[in-house]
Amino acid sequence: MEALVKLSFYCFAAASIAFSASAVSYLAYAVGRVRLRQTALATSAGTTYVTRSAALEPGWTGAGRFGTMLAWFGVVFQGVSIALRTAAAGHLPLSNMYEFSSSFIFLMGLVYLLFERSYGVRQLGAVVLPITVGMIVYVWSLPVGLREVNALIPALQNRPLMTAHVSLAILAYAAFAVAFAAAVLYLVAVRRSVAWLPSPELLDDLGYRAVTVGFPAMALVLILGSVWAYQAWGTYWNWDPKETAALFTWLVYGVYLHTRSLRGWRGNRSAVVLLVGFAAVIFTYYGNYFFGGLHAYGGV
Amino acid sequence: MAQVSTPTAPARRARRSLPDLVVDRLWRFFCSVRIAIWEIAILALLVLIGTLRGSSVPQTVADAVPALAPLVERWYAWDVFHSLPFMVMLGLLSVAIAIGGMINRAPGIWQAIAHPTVATTHGFLRNAEASATLAAPAPPDVLADRMTDALRAAHYRVLTEERNGEIHLYADRFRFAKLGTFPFHLALILILVGGIVGARWGFRETEFIVPEGSVRGLGYGTGLSVRLDNFSDTYQENGQPRGFRSDLTILEDGEEVKRGVATVNRPLTFGDTVFYQSGFGQAVVLRITDARGQVLWDDAAPLDFVSSVNPDAPAAVIELPPAKIKLHVIAPDSNRGNAPEQDPLGLASGTMYFLPRPLGPDGPIGDAPGVVGRVGEVSEVAGLNVEFLRERRFTSLQVGRNPGIPIFVVASLMLVGGLAVTFYFPHRRVRGIVAAAPGGGSAATIVPLARRDWSAQRAFDRLSGEIEARLGLPLSRRRSPAEGPASATSRG
Numbered sequence: 028m029e030a031l032v033k034l035s036f037y038c039f040a041a042a043s044i045a046f047s048a049s050a051v052s053y054l055a056y057a058v059g060r061v062r063l064r065q066t067a068l069a070t071s072a073g074t075t076y077v078t079r080s081a082a083l084e085p086g087w088t089g090a091g092r093f094g095t096m097l098a099w100f101g102v103v104f105q106g107v108s109i110a111l112r113t114a115a116a117g118h119l120p121l122s123n124m125y126e127f128s129s130s131f132i133f134l135m136g137l138v139y140l141l142f143e144r145s146y147g148v149r150q151l152g153a154v155v156l157p158i159t160v161g162m163i164v165y166v167w168s169l170p171v172g173l174r175e176v177n178a179l180i181p182a183l184q185n186r187p188l189m190t191a192h193v194s195l196a197i198l199a200y201a202a203f204a205v206a207f208a209a210a211v212l213y214l215v216a217v218r219r220s221v222a223w224l225p226s227p228e229l230l231d232d233l234g235y236r237a238v239t240v241g242f243p244a245m246a247l248v249l250i251l252g253s254v255w256a257y258q259a260w261g262t263y264w265n266w267d268p269k270e271t272a273a274l275f276t277w278l279v280y281g282v283y284l285h286t287r288s289l290r291g292w293r294g295n296r297s298a299v300v301l302l303v304g305f306a307a308v309i310f311t312y313y314g315n316y317f318f319g320g321l322h323a324y325g326g327v
Numbered sequence: 328m329a330q331v332s333t334p335t336a337p338a339r340r341a342r343r344s345l346p347d348l349v350v351d352r353l354w355r356f357f358c359s360v361r362i363a364i365w366e367i368a369i370l371a372l373l374v375l376i377g378t379l380r381g382s383s384v385p386q387t388v389a390d391a392v393p394a395l396a397p398l399v400e401r402w403y404a405w406d407v408f409h410s411l412p413f414m415v416m417l418g419l420l421s422v423a424i425a426i427g428g429m430i431n432r433a434p435g436i437w438q439a440i441a442h443p444t445v446a447t448t449h450g451f452l453r454n455a456e457a458s459a460t461l462a463a464p465a466p467p468d469v470l471a472d473r474m475t476d477a478l479r480a481a482h483y484r485v486l487t488e489e490r491n492g493e494i495h496l497y498a499d500r501f502r503f504a505k506l507g508t509f510p511f512h513l514a515l516i517l518i519l520v521g522g523i524v525g526a527r528w529g530f531r532e533t534e535f536i537v538p539e540g541s542v543r544g545l546g547y548g549t550g551l552s553v554r555l556d557n558f559s560d561t562y563q564e565n566g567q568p569r570g571f572r573s574d575l576t577i578l579e580d581g582e583e584v585k586r587g588v589a590t591v592n593r594p595l596t597f598g599d600t601v602f603y604q605s606g607f608g609q610a611v612v613l614r615i616t617d618a619r620g621q622v623l624w625d626d627a628a629p630l631d632f633v634s635s636v637n638p639d640a641p642a643a644v645i646e647l648p649p650a651k652i653k654l655h656v657i658a659p660d661s662n663r664g665n666a667p668e669q670d671p672l673g674l675a676s677g678t679m680y681f682l683p684r685p686l687g688p689d690g691p692i693g694d695a696p697g698v699v700g701r702v703g704e705v706s707e708v709a710g711l712n713v714e715f716l717r718e719r720r721f722t723s724l725q726v727g728r729n730p731g732i733p734i735f736v737v738a739s740l741m742l743v744g745g746l747a748v749t750f751y752f753p754h755r756r757v758r759g760i761v762a763a764a765p766g767g768g769s770a771a772t773i774v775p776l777a778r779r780d781w782s783a784q785r786a787f788d789r790l791s792g793e794i795e796a797r798l799g800l801p802l803s804r805r806r807s808p809a810e811g812p813a814s815a816t817s818r819g
């Protein structure tokens with residue numbers, strides 16, 4: 028058991044390296060190459076003027092492919108890490124911030140790669156993978172004690188509900204991260220005519236599709252959370268800060284959907300709502316640091 | 328407005344009456360999409376304000392901008408989620424959902440499902456963002472039939488109409504998914520209804536305490552009482568609790584009706600009343616008689632208070648109305664981490680401190696002295712005989728009856744189902760015209776109804792590819808309205 032936990036941690040370390048390298052590759056791919064041009068002009072007087080200019084050029088496609096491959100490595104290592112930990116603990120690793128964030132890293136990578144496949148767009152990785160790496164840095168900064176497997180306190184022992192509630196939350200956050208990335212790229216793509224970025228229409232649509240995954244998942248998170256609260260504490264809604272933060276997030280995406288479907292918002296304004304939505308996601312995710320309340324005992 | 332209320336006959340005929348006008352205004356208010364979005368946004372804002380109230384954020388604001396301190400003070404004091412503005416917003420939103428989101432939309436949505444407009448115009452096809460044109464040597468009606476077959480093979484419903492020798496065509500897929508918005512929005516209202524029903528017709532007792540071996544009545548007009556047969560708690564090696572368990576017997580009007588176990592997360596249910604394990608503590612079993620031998624108390628008393636002299640000492644208060652005395656029972660310091668001298672009463676384990684106090688204004692005793700009682704012994708306390716029989720434990724249960732739960736469950740299913748249908752079965756629509764081509768034969772042009780919708784356009788590309796493959800006819804595609812007139816695309 029000890030060995031499994033250790034091995035799981037080594038896999039996480041390997042995934043960390045793969046994801047970080049992947050983030051670098053994606054960035055290199057999306058930002059493109061900077062080419063310095065030097066023009067020399069000789070005048071009749073015999074002097075030479077030299078002008079230098081920098082131009083952005085499409086990135087090396089190999090870097091993009093490399094990013095994808097490394098991201099898959101990361102996802103596989105992280106998946107193995109989670110599987111080993113599941114074997115060691117006898118339940119999915121979702122009970123403290125270390126475990127929760129590990130699963131988040133895994134799902135964010137996977138959801139992103141699936142979107143990348145279905146839309147054939149690699150540049151998004153330049154936003155999603157750095158977020159993943161940020162998450163990895165956060166996990167490394169957590170107290171080492173959280174890496175050990177501890178038995179659950181009684182209120183967390185409702186396996187099926189807890190697993191569904193928490194893994195759907197992670198899925199929703201991962202989808203919202205992809206939507207956020209699409210919004211960021213959109214805002215870049217319409218401001219600078221960076222020829223090799225995907226078309227703004229595609230990015231706009233991709234953001235919407237990601238929300239159509241995240242929004243129902245988040246609805247289920249709220250519902251299952253209240254069913255669980257009902258079983259554990261006897262009330263299905265406590266107005267607990269973590270609950271209301273999640274509700275707030277959900278409502279922001281509700282505004283996003285309405286402005287699109289009813290007022291025909293696309294593009295810029297939609298993208299800005301997505302940025303607000305993702306800020307709400309982060310706020311909900313790290314809510315434990317702001318609040319006490321029922322959700323605080325997962326151990327940071 | 329003055330004119331409206333002036334009772335002159337012509338004015339009344341020309342303008343609508345005041346109630347009419349008010350109803351009309353209200354209706355339009357609730358149908359307004361813009362207002363609906365604002366309502367959701369304001370609700371979100373209120374939720375955010377209420378959420379932040381539980382955090383240190385307002386304090387940070389006050390520290391940064393001292394001028395805002397009084398406002399922050401009020402922020403912390405404001406119980407947003409039980410406030411009038413919040414309730415009003417929920418009410419407004421429910422009415423808006425019912426009127427603007429459902430009633431007002433229903434006829435239009437039904438029309439689009441059952442009787443969509445088939446006829447279109449060449450101008451519409453020309454201005455579409457994308458289109459596909461097929462040419463065939465056959466006459467228009469033959470091509471239209473073949474197009475219809477191909478669209479049906481792609482699971483589209485096809486409607487056609489003949490106009491001036493041209494065949495107009497409308498095809499769609501997943502039309503019934505448009506109805507998904509109704510269960511979804513209705514569910515939002517039902518969740519609120521469930522909450523109101525639960526609050527109005529249910530009850531919740533947060534601290535229902537039953538000592539081991541004792542029976543306690545639940546109240547709330549249920550006629551139920553509960554006996555705790557056994558309580559057990561288990562711990563892990565590091566001292567973290569592993570589980571708590573109460574073996575309970577439920578009695579209805581004194582008759583045993585159910586036996587069962589309540590643990591954390593697995594409550595015991597009887598009918599629609601649910602018993603949750605929420606806590607436990609120490610209890611003492613006492614038998615108290617007065618000087619004449621009359622029994623005043625013969626039961627367990629939960630030590631569910633703490634002593635005012637030592638917050639680590641559990642305590643109980645037993646009221647004995649016949650003697651006009653209330654007896655305070657204080658246990659030894661229960662915190663093993665404390666040094667013994669921290670217990671001001673210096674009680675050893677197996678002892679209790681009995682402190683009599685007058686009950687009511689005409690209680691017989693003043694500040695009578697306390698007595699230390701030992702388990703198994705009888706002590707005399709203010710003229711009463713207090714026999715300390717044994718120590719026990721009590722369980723603390725939460726008991727609730729919530730008739731809103733079934734509503735909540737149904738609403739949840741409707742919500743998730745409605746969302747899934749809305750998002751994953753998007754209504755796809757195609758319009759087209761099949762007309763005779765100038766050079767003989769015929770041409771069919773179809774366009775997607777997908778303004779600024781990348782996924783729908785991609786679905787259209789797939790569809791036109793399927794039609795092309797199925798009919799084996801050359802197909803030309805056009806993107807974006809700016810590029811050339813429609814006629815340029817049809818190959819003769």
Ligand code: HEM
Pocket residue numbers: 277278280281282284285287288289357362363364366367420423424427428429432436505508512515749
């Ligand atoms: C003010 C009250 C509301 C009104 C009047 C309203 C109205 C509508 C209408 C008319 C539609 C379009 C349905 C259609 O024609 O296909 C819609 C879609 C939708 N509404 Fe609402 N709604 C309200 C509140 C809410 C709330 C509170 C939420 C949840 C946060 C919500 C979530 C949605 C979703 C997810 C869609 C589907 C959007 C899409 O298809 O992309 N609505 N709403």
